[in-house]
């Protein structure tokens with residue numbers, strides 16, 4: 658299907674893009690990889706009058722450690738994350754997640770910034786960023802502000818970004834030694850969105866007990882969810898069969914699934930329980946218990 662007509666704008670700098678967002682207000686949308694926005698336009702679920710293509714702005718795609726954070730530019734493609742030796746060696750949760758998003762064609766264009774800014778609870782990166790305790794950098798006319806990931810997802814397809822802000826960077830605290838993470842996703846077929854998925858990131862203390870647990874849930878609520886009670890249940894405990902069983906049960910309670918074409922709500926709750934157990938088990942193995 659052909660999308661409705663729109664004006665195509667191609668700024669060369671972030672300030673220019675922000676000025677265009679301000680000028681055209683609710684009529685304008687940022688175009689990054691176009692892998693969510695263009696399909697929505699073709700289905701007439703979005704009808705922006707102005708597309709502001711930020712792909713020609715230099716300096717928005719990078720992956721680097723700096724000042725205690727892994728910093729990822731908003732325009733960094735999934736394929737770049739997947740191929741990054743730094744991400745592969747130190748951030749296995751991120752590599753797990755990127756690898757199960759769509760297919761290689763989509764991943765060549767889709768960006769991390771777009772994946773988060775879209776605010777779709779079915780997208781995979783939001784739960785992973787919740788588990789990692791990430792921060793989002795939003796740049797607008799007044800400069801930069803840093804939004805903790807727990808405050809970023811407001812409601813279905815709505816984020817904390819203001820209309821004239823661009824997501825320019827994602828910051829992930831560099832995990833201390835004895836940290837590990839894993840992402841487990843059930844999809845109906847390869848390349849599909851999750852029926853349900855779970856992201857886990859653990860840090861262990863020198864006795865092998867949990868110092869920090871981050872658990873994010875995909876596609877089981879109106880927004881990506883933080884499984885807070887499951888996280889709290891692991892604090893100070895060794896990860897063993899008993900603590901994993903308890904945390905998995907609590908994660909299933911933290912989920913807010915609804916029944917749809919991918920299955921009934923109770924089935925999805927059961928999935929969250931099982932996927933949490935598997936993700937915890939791999940995360941603790943990677944943390945070097």
Ligand SMILES: Cc1cc2nc3c(=O)[nH]c(=O)nc-3n(C[C@H](O)[C@H](O)[C@H](O)COP(=O)(O)OP(=O)(O)OC[C@H]3O[C@@H](n4cnc5c(N)ncnc54)[C@H](O)[C@@H]3O)c2cc1C
Pocket residue numbers: 686687688689690691692693694695696731732757758759760763766767768769770771772773774775779780781782818822823824825848849850851
């Ligand atoms: C066949 C197919 C299968 C897919 N499967 C999955 C999957 O399994 N898991 C998954 O997570 N995703 C999946 N996706 C979605 C894909 O990952 C999208 O690319 C991603 O959700 C959006 O990133 P994008 O760069 O393409 O953003 P775009 O489509 O360009 O933009 C999406 C939205 O975010 C806004 N936006 C984009 N970038 C910014 C920015 N820097 N600042 C502010 N606003 C911005 C846009 O204005 C728009 O509203 C799939 C897509 C397709 C086509």
